[in-house]
Amino acid sequence: MSEPDDHQDATAEAMTFEAFRRSFYYGDHADMQFKYLARMTDEDAADAIAEMLQTVGEVVDTGDLDRLRQVVTDAQIRGYEPDEPPVPTVEDAPFTPLSTSLADAQLALLSAGGVFVQGDDPMGPDGPTQGQSLDLIQEFLRGPAMLSEIPSDTPTDTLTARHPGYDARTAQRDPQTVFPLGHLRDLASEGRVRLADTHYAFTGATSQRRLEKQTAPAWAEHMAAREVDVVFLVAT
């Protein structure tokens, strides 16, 4: 067995650990599932990576994917933990009580997961792939959010997703991870809810100011005009 030193190239510049963990945030190792490593301290990031690798080793033997999922999730929670307990940054809290029974209310699904029907890309037929979208993150963050309309009878296996802020390959494998239209259809057939004819998705990585001041109020007006009573929102 060779030791690591056997492979060290004395002429190559060593990559620092800080550069390595930062490279997960839209860098050489861009990975939306682990980009939080860039915001951790070196020590916390090292601990998180070591724990995940150790768990990978265990799971190779045990097959306990739930254990691996838990370790990955916990590391992500630590990675995004705010320094101080969160407090409201807005003064008002608009609230509309449900005015009728859920079975009589018209419900629309609205996901921020960048979901759209295959062949109906909101960015056009030559829209970027998931991988290409990561290079466009700044354009997304400056641009307006576009609303995809998804008919209620759309087969879920004809949906796809693209999003420069999370790894939408998960949603490409199973759109219901972020757009549970099939489950809502099941519940509608059981009489639990009544679905609107149209559901919606957009890419949550977008200009926050424009969304707050222009886009979201316009969407609300559009849905109210279509007599939508209830919206089921999904963040990613």
Added chain:
Amino acid sequence: MCHGSVGLVARALEAAGIATVSVGVRAFRHRWVERQVPRAVVTTQPMGRTIGPVGDRATQRRVVEAGLSLLEDATAPGTFVDLAATS
């Protein structure tokens, strides 16, 4: 970012007379406390798998049902339901 965006959209919908429930993941729960999201279901899933793991129809269904129940049960804004790990 996404959770912040959903918070903004939820607030706009409620202001227009549309009731909302928002489902998100634990890592970004603080964003919704900051934005005073009207009704929130928070799942213990990694980012990008908000409703549940790929192909796990039972977990996904439970999360959707939790959202519908919260729509009926919440009587005041800022009502959060934190779901335990479900798979």
